[in-house]
Amino acid sequence: MEFAHSPRTQDLIKRVRQFMRERIAPVEAEVLQAQRAAAHGGDWTRWQIAPAVETLKAEARAAGLWNLFLPDAELGAGLSNVEYAPLAEEMGRSFLAPEIFNCNAPDTGNMEVLWKYGSDEQKARWLTPLLNGEIRSAFCMTEPDVASSDATNMQATAVLDGDEVVINGKKWWSTGIGHPNCRFVIFMGLSDPEANRHQQHSMVLVPLDAPGVTIQRMLPVFSEYDEPYGHGEVHFDNVRVPKSNLIKGIGKGFEIAQGRLGPGRIHHCMRCIGAAERALELLIERGLTRVAFGKPLLQLGGNRERIADLRIAIDQARLLTLFAAWKVDKIGVHAALTEISAIKVVAPNVLEQVVSEAIQIHGGAGLSNDFPLTALYATARVLRLADGPDAVHRGMIARVELGKFGSLVKQAGVRA
Template sequence: MDFAHSPRALELIEKLRAFMREHLLPVESELLKARHEARRGGDWKQWIVEPEVKALKAKAREAGLWNFFLPDPALAPGLNHVEYAALAEEMGRSFLAPEIFNCNAPDTGNMEVLWKYGSPEQKERWMKPLLAGSIRSAFCMTEPDVASSDATNMQATATLDGDEVVLDGKKWWSSGIGHPDCRFAIFMGVTDAQAERHARHSMVIVPLDAPGVRIVRMLPVFNDYDEPYGHGEVHFDSVRVPQANVIAGLGRGFEIAQGRLGPGRIHHCMRCIGAAERALELLIDRGMERQAFGRRLIDLGGNQERIADLRIAIDQARLMTLYAAWMIDKVGALKALTEISAIKIVAPSVLQRVADEAMQMFGGAGLSNDSPLAAIFAHARVLRLADGPDSVHRAVIARREIGRRSKGGGSRAA
């Protein structure tokens, strides 16, 4: 295996770095500061997208720095997962970058679902404006009344009634649903409770203006509403949509979910690596600039050993993530479940560790909005739940390892 950057990836990396250096990073801190000072809290109907963000998105699209994640050369640069991983790492250095380059969740996952499974009509009506960045979307899977770490617990229903599908149920942690440009959600619900457990569910496109869709509230994460995106609780009360809104056919929800989550976790994990690199740089700069007890902070209390350990941890996480990306490219996400689950544990945990050490170096300033460290730490902790709890991923790895040995399998490296 070879993780060296391809010529096209190298070209895009340099262009992306230059764009971020010249246009994004110089204004990011002021934009985020203004967003915090104008905080509108849970009143998501008052949220806005800043004109500066819209202008940056237009500039990025004009520069061809757009939709890196989609492996379709007719619609995007057509990168594979290993190539995209390096770009995701660069974007992970900024909270705004994923949206600026139209590579932000949950839209990336929804676009991939529609690209892979959508009908021509669904692609034209919903995927095309997502690819253009003119609308946003949400993904409604997690539910408040059941343990969502086991998605087969799902209680929401998607019931066929003539040529319509009727949706009922409660969803929450629907990321992006508060965005002013959010126009639809992909809803997952039970269609046939008597079918095999992974053939019971369907995914359905739901316009947010459909009668019966009710956004109840936005949920704060560490006392932050993450505006203008938001994580909402949404109730679906006898919502009727055409059967043509079902993606790929009834009963294929879990199949689609598995195809959606694997690549998406690569995106999250590589952005974690980029954020960890930024946090480590901030830690080192702070340690060299500040003095205590007559010495630089970086020379006190074992800080240099900590820096070495963090460098090792970041590089290990990067290599594991690149290997998972390589596996997806070679054999597909369903045959790379061990590798995907492993990086989902490792990458956010490494990011949380680096952010924690950097906050310690910054002292009180590290807990405030004067640095991005508190937000980075919170983001890392959220990711340890967002794509499934660490314990679930460990269970996946253990189950596959035990199954392989039960069949007489030898070393995976053999």
């Protein structure tokens, strides 16, 4: 594995940093404050996109800082996972940057699904406007009435009926569905309960304006609504869409999910590392400029050692994530399942640890909205559940590890 970034990646890092410093940072606090005030009005249907964000999106696209995540040289930047990873880290330092560069989840994952598995018709109708930043999308998988950490528990259905797919069920934590430009979701549902366990489910494209689709509410995270994206509870009542809206075909849901979640988890983890770097910087700045008991805060109570531990943890998480990205690039997602699960455990936990220490140094200010720490903490805590909770990923790692001791495991009567 080569540790040095490629010349092209180094150039993009420099340009992304400069754009974020000169164009995004000066307006971010004002935009976020305005969005938060609108959300607290209680009516998510009135959420709006700040004009500054749309202006910056146009500037980013004109500067060639657009669709950097997509490994297609014609439609995106054509970068590998290793090349894109440090750019995702830079974007993780900002709450606005991912959308401004058209690299925000869940749209990136949905675009990758359509790019890799979509038909020409699906690409023309949905992928092209997503790539242009004209519309947004959501992903409907998690359900309120079952333990969704086991995706095979899914009760919502997507059943063929002639030339149509009939969709029924409830989904929630559908991130991005409150965005004013959200136009469709990728829905995953049970199609054939008699099929093999991982061939029972399908993914289907569902326009939000289809009859029977109802957004019931937006779910707050620690009393905040993550405006203007939101996390919605959505009900599907006998929704009918053309059979051509199926992605790849009946029973391909889990196959698609594996292809979608591998790169997506790398993106999440690198953004976590960027957020952790920002939190550490805030911790150090606060600790150097605030005095208590006659000394800067960093000279008190073992805070220097805490800084050292946090630096070690961030760098370890980064190296493990880059290794996972390298392995995905070289031999594919299925060969890197252990590493992908490992980073999904490590990176959000490291971010949570760093932010917690930063909040402690800031005292009461760290609990307010004067600093971004509560929002960063919420991000970390959410990601310990999103895309699979920690326990599921640890279980997968253990299963792979035990599989290396086949005969001994069998002899012990342990299920690998």
